[in-house]
Amino acid sequence: MAFFQMTSLVMKWIFRKPVTSRYPFEPRVPLAGSRGKLVFTDGNCVYCTACAKKCPANALIVSRDKKTMEIDRLRCISCGYCVDVCPKKSFSLGEAHSSPVTTKSSELQIHKSGNEETGAPKAAEGNSTSAPK
């Protein structure tokens, strides 16, 4: 049985800078290789729907006819499976996370051929946003 076991640990740290950061004044910088927001590059995409079929969270809706890609940010789990299966390497994972949203209307983004991420946010469609499976 010993007393003051914690004292040496406390004395060691009491004169050091805190290890916690002053969030949100100092936002945390994600480490290199962190799986963050899914980034779609439209140039090579042939809209083969492989990503939508494989997405485990049904976060992608691809229309081959209209050449549109919809990413449901609230469903995406940033697993990177679409990055692995895409034959044209149209997807990549950014390091920063998706921005938080306050309304469901901003969760869908439409990407049109040659016009990346310029589609207006689409109105929420409730549960009908699941990818064809």
Add this chain to the structure above:
Amino acid sequence: MARTIIPFGPQHPVLPEPVHLDLVVEDEKVVEARPSIGFIHRGLEKLAEKKDYVEFVYVAERICGICSFIHGQSYCQAIETIMNVTVPPRALYLRTVWGELSRIHSHLLWLGLLADAMGFESLFMHSWRVRERVLNIIEATTGGRVIFGSCKIGGVRRDIDPAMITHIQSEMKTIEKEMREITTVFMNDRSVKSRLCGVGVLTKQEAYELGCVGPMLRASGVAQDMRKLGYAAYKDIPVEPITRTEGDSYARCAVRSEELFQSVDIIRQALERIPDGEIAVKVTGNPNGETIMRTEQPRGEVAYCVKATGSKNLQRFRVRTPTFANLPAMLKVLQGCDLADVPVLVLTIDPCISCTER
């Protein structure tokens, strides 16, 4: 003395996850604890019938947020056994490294929660400070902090380059030194000992008969560790189970504290011996067969039962998680304890309710 029933949970400061206990007390002594679970049942076992068996790795990882990697690994191992897939040695070593990192971060989280449960706030903060270093390694190597997403059927999805291996080795030295400072407090401090020593004693016979697993069982003197089965790289890196004989809360804390250093040692050995080569093999076709896979999670043994019939969806998927196995023992140690010791006793089994209810 008239009996009183005191509800404990599902929302309680000491519980990270919801479980409800009806504590039947006489004065300040608990005479019986009646559990009710089911607050976070998500139907993940049934989901195996809807998801492709390859995609289901992501679901298996989400059974638990703390032992996520080992859940994914166990599922992959079960499917690989059915499909007779030979995983490249480098992938087995990488799985071992991530599995042990997962064990360190789980045990440090538990030590912090235990300190919090007994009101030792500064020790709680210091435990989680060290855990943050481990999480940073996990984030840098797998891309995720708690959901690794790096295990797949046939191997792993990411490699660790030599520069990162050197970085992990140097970080392990710092982490080991800092863990030593914290575990010294847990093992020797008077206030910690007064809350843990002799509280919730479970004899070797009781622990065995009640079907305990993991640190709960080893703290009562039964040397059982599924890593001795030799899955992943444990066939090359021998693991000796850490046991204590007292069977009380202090012994359970001691077993987990010592396992931290055992895990550091395993990571060090794995990184030194890691072979070069491929990290995954291509898996084609659908599984057809049935198997049981047992692995050692931070909380104890997890058993996966997978039955596939040659289609892309599994016919049946069943998980027996360590907390589920330890619940009868928790109810046993709660009988006759002081009401003030209930939070500590509930925590000493390291309850993971989302695992239990799946």
